């Protein structure tokens with residue numbers, strides 16, 4: 001058993017050195033510091049039966065992004081005289097064993113609002129407190145502490161963005177201290193640690209994905225991407241969402257910082273401060289909700305509502321969710337998930353999701369609307385699960401919040417406004433370059449037919465080497481009739497949900513994005 005004052009820094013998200021209050025506290029007055037990451041089989045164990053490579057809960061791209069982030073964290077820790085210790089197994093058991101073995105006096109980890117971590121952290125804290133170990137678990141994943149906002153709002157989460165922004169005010173500044181060195185790692189005793197494993201070492205063999213996500217994980221990459229973005233002052237000052245081209249895949253029109261925020265490779269408070277610094281030099285800038293700063297507030301808005309709403313990730317038992325009799329149609333769900341709907345705009349987005357783990361916000365809108373209230377009337381929870389597994393920025397609060405929104409189950413109720421799977425994409429990309437890239441089977445289809453290839457004469461299909469119904473599917477539904485049916489279905493459900501409507505109130509309905 002090791003002696004001297006020892007601290008354990010338990011990394012889960014928050015995979016960074018900058019603005020990391022838990023790490024900052026862990027290093028203070030400690031003779032030894034054990035920086036730990038636990039490979040949890042729940043997230044990392046390969047699932048050989050899954051429809052695409054990965055574990056049951058995470059696609060291969062997110063696992064790869066996480067491993068890259070860990071390698072980078074290890075390198076950055078090494079520069080400070082420390083290193084990352086990788087442990088494997090059920091986190092509670094593994095952690096408690098190490099707390100005993102290393103005689104830890106101080107346990108530090110970032111507070112996490114995800115239900116899985118909330119439950120796990122209670123168990124770990126209970127053990128630590130009983131063992132006389134000091135626990136420090138600050139909120140540093142978001143700009144604000146969701147619990148504070150809920151308190152300030154009389155015990156309920158604000159249900160509109162505007163009321164959230166009014167209550168929230170300004171976030172606190174990121175930590176100004178730059179860590180220049182860390183206490184050394186102590187004796188490891190009987191705890192089995194390793195270096196960061198490779199994908200193959202985790203058991204993911206023969207991954208034959210043609211294209212891996214172009215985004216590399218890690219704090220270094222996050223800070224580089226942020227710095228490049230902040231240099232483009234006009235971009236930052238004029239940022240306006242939902243404007244922007246969802247098909248601009250060669251040069252995406254948003255920051256693509258979401259996966260870095262998800263894993264905490266980037267501090268949201270630091271990002272916020274950097275945007276404000278740009279605004280100081282560019283007085284004519286956009287404002288929330290459409291501005292770049294406004295996007296970070298959307299993130300915190302969803303975190304707050306998710307934190308304060310029981311069963312936020314379900315329709316049943318969720319007090320802010322409309323009860324809608326969604327269809328249970330696995331065939332339609334599979335066609336959507338596997339990019340076989342016969343609508344090239346929708347299928348190309350679903351291929352991008354699988355290959356990149358990231359798509360533009362409006363592309364996410366298109367496919368989420370299509371699956372639910374737009375065309376297929378499939379339950380939003382099913383689509384949420386697919387996104388949750390495949391997105392590299394997959395985030396419990398934000399993903400559920402946006403699926404509630406897009407399915408018109410909460411926050412947004414204008415169910416007559418449906419994204420056309422044909423004309424919406426065409427508006428941005430009339431030649432269909434995005435479709436040609438992600439669906440190469442359609443690469444030679446003339447632009448007149450690229451969004452509706454089933455309307456191309458057989459001679460055109462032959463010339464394009466793509467026979468519809470053989471090489472690429474016929475549409476799974478007719479958009480015109482399916483969308484009418486969907487509108488009718490939602491309208492009927494809304495009538496039955498009148499009570500919920502009334503309780504949400506006019507103020508919130510007015511404030512919709």
Ligand code: FAD
Nearest residue numbers: 254255256257258295298299361364368393394395399402
């Ligand atoms: P930018 O436009 O550059 O915005 C900067 C940051 O603001 C983002 O990185 C993100 O952290 C935050 N942000 C932007 N838009 C939103 C939003 N609508 N809600 C909350 N925060 C936002 N985002 C996730 O991070 N994880 C998810 O799991 C997720 N699931 C989604 C599911 C659906 C159905 C939809 C419609 C959207 C989802 N989003 C999710 C929100 C949004 O699409 C992404 O955050 C955004 O596209 C990420 O790209 P970016 O970093 O370039 O964003």
